[in-house]
Amino acid sequence: MLEFRRVHKHYATPQGALNVLQGVDLSLAAGESLALMGESGSGKSTLLHLAAGLDVPDRGEVLIGGQSLTGLNDAGRAQIRRTVLGLVFQQFHLVPSLNVADNLRLQARLAGRESAAWSAHLLTRLGLSGREHDYPEQLSGGQQQRLAIGRALAARPALLLADEPTGNLDETTADAVLALLLELVTESGSSLLMVTHSPRVAAPLDACLTLHHGRLINGSAAS
16 A cells, blocks of 8 residues: 655755655555654655655655556645545644534545545544534544544545654543544454554554664564
């Protein structure tokens, strides 16, 4: 579902080139979940941005479902994000002027795959039934993150990319949100790549890789 082939990425700084990714190879099969760990500055967010088509590598190739992102223009990569990917971030990025129901349906509408039955099921699983007409500011942090997860999965994306999805939550709420995320990923049939700094968060996923100074230094079963 996701493949990196000898991917390099650097950024220019006043001190010279900063090599963020150095020949990264990565493969994530359909239906699998993978945690990506590493210290701050190790390249985790850069790798996730490349997987989402928000940036392009200097060298190497990124493929989603066998399709290379490398040769696509901005519009082509945006189309992939709308129709193939789901994105969940540490910040919720809900639309404050839209109520719960409309926030939930937003991504599915953009992808042209809205399903009233799946949306209703998600509302129930998210614990937000009866809150459809509330607005994000009326929800707790945990409820807002659950809604953000539901929005990302409403279109049943082939691949869900999650960047520290529980980082803004207390430990108890984070555990509940993570469990729900993994259950819904399974129900939707999506693959999952999740960036986290926490071994506890990484543990339930199928596998874990660690980035160190732009290189993958190990891979192992996470559970």
